[in-house]
Amino acid sequence: MLDIRKIAELPEAHKRDCGKPTGIGGAANRHGKERHMQITGGWVYDPDEGFAERTVCTDGEKIARISTDTKRLDAAGCYVLPLLIDLHIHGYAGADAGSADPAELERMARALLMQGVGAFCPTTMTLPEARLAAVCRCTAAYCKERHPGAQVAGIHLEGPFLAPERRGSHDGALLQNPDPELFRRLQEAGEGAVRLMTLAPELPGALPLIRMAVKQGIRVSLGHTQADYDTARAALRAGAAQCTHLLNAMTPFGHRAPGVVGAAFDVPGTMVELICDGIHVHPAMVRAMFRLFGPERVVMVSDALPPAGLPEGTYHLGSREITVDHGRAVLSDKPETLAGSVCSLMECVRRAVSFGIPLADAVRAASWNPACALGMETRKGSLRPGQEAGAVLLDRETLETRAVIARGCVVEQ
Template sequence: MVSTIAARRLLSEGRVLEYPLVSLEDGRIRHIEGLSAAEHKRVAATHRFPDATLVPAYIDIHIHGCAGHDVMEASSEALDTIGTYLASRGVGAYFPTTVTSPKDETLRSLAGLAYEIGRRQEASLRGATPLGIHLEGPFLSHLKRGVHTDALLEAPSISLFDRFWQAAEGHIRLMTIAPELPGATELISHATALGVRCSLGHSDALVCEAEAGFMAGARSATHTYNAMRAIDHREPGLAAFVLDKQSLFAEIICDGIHVDPLMVRLYFKAKDKDRIILVTDGMSATGMPDGTYMLGDMQVEVRDGRCTSNGVLAGSVLTLDRGVKNLMEFTGAALGTAVAAASYNPSQLMGIGDRWGSLEAGRAANITVVSPKADVIETFLAGRSTITSERTVTSSTR
């Protein structure tokens, strides 16, 4: 069955198409054409968004949970709920992110996540799709551990990583690691050879140590500025390396809490626009009222958008659509640039650009519909609306 979406604009890979009409069939984009304003008013469309923009569905590569669930639960109920909530915020795909835990607990969670990822690849399920696992911990610096439990951190170890890899059935796709730790460059090289994207983070590295991690294969940085050696004019450290190394992708938590808007602007000016990646670092409290929640096995207090454990920031309640809006507000970024930081850029880092991050004929119809102010109106995953299926939308406001 063919359905159609009409909107005011379509943004993808830096191009703008006015008055698009997108034809969908069997979950894929069959055809995209630009109409005249007059044609746009007359055309019969299954879904009509007169003032809205169609953009690629967002991808969150760093998220611990939302809607009252932590990804470490690794259950069908948890991932179903997480996926449904993320789709409501414009997210089509995500990489469930672990937190440092006892080895047996990590192995259990990795095995459960591997099962759930495999199940969702085989079945057509609603909600955002988990595409692979982001291993954040235990190969982190004791000095820049954030809320990761100090006693559970491990020295980089190929043998321990291989245990994780086997438990995850090869679904580890991203790993945060402190490059200055003994054995880190060897592990980065080993993991990179397996197709894992390694990300420099939770690190007290000097520039030379960060460079060594990059040379070993690391291609990204985890939540820029946070849990990194601070910028110093004589001893710059990892944060400065991230800003200076143009080929390095760099996450940022754009909530105005983790990073001051001025420093977001500095990041935005320093980095190539195709290397900035918006992430949430969201935890189970995302989308929930203030209170006490769990991040792994840690209690986190959530008050007025700030998540802390023993006074230390512990993830966020940011949603990716809000991150897009904040990037525009903090830096003056155009909608297309901000959207790319949440869709195209992460797809390029993760090597999934053939399936995600852009809109063109032949691809899966994973589309987010946004208002002129970048509010999410609706999300289509594999051509199906995550809000409703058989109806015509006649307004771009809800």
Template sequence: MSLTLADARLVTPAGVHEGWLTIEDGRITHVGHGSAPGPGLSLGGRHVVPGFVDIHNHGGAGGSFPTGDLGKARDAVELHRRHGTTTMVASLVTDSIDGLKSAASSLAELCEEGLLAGIHFEGPYIAKARCGAHDPTLLREPTPGELAELLEAGRGHVRMVTIAAELSGALDTIRAAVAEGVIAAIGHSDADYDQTIAGIEAGASVATHLYNAMPPLGHRAPGPIAALLDDERVTIELINDGVHVHPAMLRLAYEVTGPGRTALITDAMSATGLGDGDYVLGPMRVRVEGGVARLVEGGSIAGSTLTMDVAFRRSVREVGMSLADAVQVASLTPARVLGLADRIGSIAAGKAADLVVLSDSLEVDGVMKDGHWITEPR
């Protein structure tokens, strides 16, 4: 099957241009400027961007990935796809080792089906002082041996593990993760600057939701934020929902790292796409009020109700990114983190036809995955 999308404003790494593209067998075959050489589906000048890539997501539509419920997980994937996320990693939260193994084993099935791009363990190897919405009674110190058990349960689909760099055994476990091809991320950490640098030297290459669940930036005690921002080897995750991080701090981080080292994430939980009410995140009870998720006990922020299209719009409107840079932080940079940039993350011949059609106000008008419409342009 061949399809031409015409009369579009294509957002590519080189910028925005009026043009067209053709799709065959789920892949982009040609990208052109100006008028299409033949008949096609006219998009009336709307923007076309690559599908969003979310490397940190706990669920949505009532489904929570940490439960391992496959039916609910499918609902979550479908919700986020309708909002433009065509590639997504399922993030787990701190639980017992047996609980984490069970959830990973279940979610591996969805990875094998191509619905998920991998699994992320955001715990249990995190700091009690910075555990946020994780159960502090279930936290553990990391060991390479125990990590190997978790990776085995995920059947080769574990893509990332978050580790607090200051914990006993953290550096050896970071090295073990990287040796197995798993991304080591530093987060939920009470580390100082030097401990964070040691984690990066051991192989950590991602900052789990920078600013959140770590010591604040200080001029005499720079802590993990300065270390993670300053090191060219690290990609920073940012939650751009207007709740987790002030726009000024988002701009500050973005000005330091640029689009090549910034990845937007949602950190979405099960309430995403639904209304206020009571929910769960792993073993923790969560109450959502005004779209903000917080633990019932203690009041810590418990993930978000964010979708990537909202994060994308806010990046343009609130942070001041160009469309090309916003596309990079929402698509290409996270694709690079996952090692998938040769297949997804930008509009280019040979890549998967994972596309999002956006209106002038950057609202989602259509979503395509592998050349098939999830929602057709209106």
């Protein structure tokens, strides 16, 4: 039986074959046998049932109903979760999603997998068109090849169609009104790599662009917006289906002016991103939003920046300088403005639990819900038979990561 407490002692051959799973699709294991295992003794998460003690079997790169292999991974004392999915992340471990550099995407993917994230949407800042097009081309090319680490689920285009008054750390000089032709050019450059787009629905041309994007299968999210309740509701009825980092960079949730939050609540099926780092949203409001929308409509995101996972200090994000101090990332010249987070999605899950969110609800918000949002629920987001063979083992006492499995292999930590 393979004990997760002894992963570091695995033979070098096993580490070499199983410890470096690749990105899109995964690479075939040289021997094949290491991809067949039984994960036994753990409390396994299911979106419908919560946690229950059962065995998870892998058959190659898929979850299976049964396994004929005798290799076992002892998960006693652990929760067994599906790999997480981060729909909103600008960078990690020094890598910038907007760099248009495949080496940075790979570094980001490797680091995220170690944190239990199995798929992510590299998220752009507001950049010049030439730079955005380069990011789209780079991502499209990256996704055609096999790479180590978490899989790229598609680009999240955050900007340039944002409200100047709610731009946050985005460069105001580069913002513009929704432009279907610009969007078409970016999609062309990325060969359809854009899967998610944030825009401000009150801007001229927003509703036609929403309808155009939705027809192309792109998910539209409302964010960085001054929209009132009626405008946001009209955009959601036009096809937008999500809100970007709820409560941040949008109109307040007031008793006479419910704004974007009220509109999202009133339109059934609308999902809402929530940053649960304890800095962007107060713990009391995290609890309130989970209760208001229910765990089935919350999508937990990290909104992490390139300095996430690195020492505190001064860094650059696009054309802006940011300072990370005591876990807060702010614009250096406007320290009252948050620039994003420096938490991994798994750390956001842990913090949400510390705020009083049940672990099952937090896990759903960081795995199954984002999978459903991007239409990937038949492949990702749970540990049901037929899903991709990826899992995270968390210590039941500390919620610290004890092991990561990707494509049926234990990932070398």
